[in-house]
Amino acid sequence: MNKTTVNRPKSLILFDLDGVILDSRRNMEIAWSSVREELGIALPFEAYFAEIGRPFPDIMARLGLAHSAGAIERVFRRASSQSLHETPVFEGIDKMLSTLADSGRQLGIVTSKDAARTELVLDRLPIGFAVVMTPRDGLRGKPAPDHLLFAMARCNVDPSNTVFIGDMDSDAEAARRARVDYVHVDWGYGARPADCLFAAKAPADLQTFLLS
Structure with a gap:
């Protein structure tokens, strides 16, 4: 269900990467598939995919x-990096990011993807980001909530003036624990929380909502 609050619009907009951008x-x-072939791991992709959004070591555990x-x-990183240039950004994302940046909001990335692959993706986007949080x-x-809290501190913005855009349960839970508003994208990979x-x-x- 969509909700509205008196706190919109937010001055800091943080995005997850995979499944959102x-x-x-x-x-x-x-x-x-490379992991399965090279290391003899029998676990199907669907089992891995159900856990995405968390740091890779946590998924493995x-x-x-x-x-x-x-x-x-x-x-996994090697095989992913080799085909990352062919991995599409969702349609409409470039225009949305440019419009939000032009509005004067601070934009940031909070992702579980490693820094090297994140940089490869961000180099393809039309804007720069005020803060980029990768596993550290x-x-x-x-x-x-650690990465969200760190991102807000870096940008000197309170939780009440921040929104996190995600698609997985781990995104929604991180937002709750950081006490920031959470916006879900239905084009992503996870179920919408209530x-x-x-x-x-x-x-x-999403653009219309964030600017309204």
Whole structure:
């Protein structure tokens, strides 16, 4: 259900990357196929995909693969990077980001994707970001709120003036724990939570909401 609050519009808009800006499901499927072929991992892609949004080591632990996490991540990152240039940005994202940036809002990225691959994606986008949060030592990954809290501190913005745009349960939970409003994108990969501030069906829909 869509909701409205007296706190809109927000001055800091934070975005998840995969499933929100980048349509990366096929890229992940290719990378997981390489993991299965090179390392003899039997687990199907669907099991991995159900856990996305969390840091890679956390996903491996949840899948019972912690003992091989390092090797799996190396193969996965290499295979993903090789086809990342072919991975599309969702239609309408470039225009939406440019319009939001022109409005004077601060925009940021909070993702569980590693810094190297995140940079490859961001280099293709039409704008720069005030803050980019990728996994780092000393901060817990989503669904913990650490990266959202750090991003707000870097931008000198309070939770009440921040919104996080995501598509997975881990995104929604991180927003709750950081006490920021959460907007869900229906074009992403996860189910819409009942308590999201707004659910956007397309980037133009999201743009209108964020600027209203």
